Amino acid sequence: MSELNALFRKRIGIAQDEPITFETLASVLEKTARAIPFENLCVIAGQTRDITRESLLDKILGKNEGGLCYELNPLFYFFLLENGFQAVLTRGIVYKQATQEYQSIGRTHVTILLTHEGRTYLVDTGFGANLPLKPVPLTGETVTSANGEFRVTKASCEHGDHVLEVKLKHKDTAWRIGYAFDSARPIADVSECNEIQTVIREHTESPFNKGPLVTRLTEAGNVTLTETTFTKWENGVVTKEGIDAVRFRELLGEWFGMS
Template sequence: MPAINNLDKLFRKRIQYSNPDPVTFQDLDIILEKMANHIPFENVCIMEGRSRILTKDHLLNKMLIMNEGGLCYDLNSLLYLFLIENQYDASLIQGVVYDHAAGKFGNIGRTHVAVLVRHEGQLYILDGGFGGNVPLKPVPLSGETVSSSNGEFRIREGKTHHGEYRLEMKLKYKDRDWRIGYAFDIDETIRDVSCLDNVRLTVEKHPDSPFNKHPLLTMRTEDGSVTLTDTSFTQWKSGNVEKKEIDHEKYKELLEYWFSQPFKKDPE
């Protein structure tokens, strides 16, 4: 198990960020993009019954030594720890994801985790754990729209039953109109990742959780993204999408190729 003071070096190595200098606020765009390209959003450990109590050491071992990915509470907790190592004023917040298929906020509670950062008197959300919806940039709570290779993102203020703020998005090639990502509050923040273990347990056990029924893995690529389930493989490439139905053998092959080793070229 690595010592906690190795986190900065191990994180930079995992996301292939070779710059050894202290991380400036302007560097966070690069950090978030590289994180999305190298650490997949995935639930494999849940599906294989390997989930463990959420601690700093577990996160380091899982994602920086074993080179696995994780869900929002894994990915954003790791990002939070990296930011703390780099002297950022950061904390963790919980939110409620909007279920677009059902047309309402999800009913499993505040199970989305993101990072809140204060920089030069302004607050931002950093999210490296929202699957294919990651902003890839800090999103200010001021309401300003930010644009990245994944689309446009903004935070709107307005009190609801689910939070005083909501992150909205317009994904590149996918959305014509703004849609809600999740709602959240900032009055209750978390600075100890182990306090999020209740989120992990809910995601693993709740009957309505989308992450405890089938494997799901997704990761950004140089020109789009790939998403793998046990029945399909979807690849977005320069705005074009190709989805293939797959069997279990093909699932294992694609899992090994795309998610079990450093990113490679497209398979033949």
């Protein structure tokens, strides 16, 4: 077993000898979402590194950090390959709910397409609190998980040939667009993620270079930490606490296992 495979299993709490099958992927995705936070602290601190298999292993599995989509999904992609799955990475463009338009910074979302028994599924561990927690078929079929309802519908637009739609539990009353992606344009090499990281780090309209953001799913909902607030969703009930820098560091350790 490779170091990446062993350390990933340790990080999310899966036995070293446990077989990972398509049928158990939902459990693996849930464990991943609860163990590894979606966070931009290296971007804010100006401490980003080139995206490679080795750097992702060191950052997320060695240093116990989290990451953004272009880090989390490539790492999970490598884990899938290690466990015998057929998968590729592809790029998407996120939809802005507030303005009802796609982000102007372009195709900066990285996600995974997995093929199993002739069918293709979307697998995503890097979409913040919007994670499907199950493989979503590219057929329009609705998948229901602890986090809500999800489906991938066909599209015909400049942004891609498919769209992920989400309806989060306790939050959404109607379907909304998550992001569009092109299933026919896989990422040729993980080094392509460096271009995405540069946009996220430097573009004036990037949503992730303005202030710290750390979030992960919990058994009852999710928790989100920013520079000034700590928000908890528990069984549909939301509580928000105003915080300072000292409290930020306390919560970062307490809820996310990071220093």
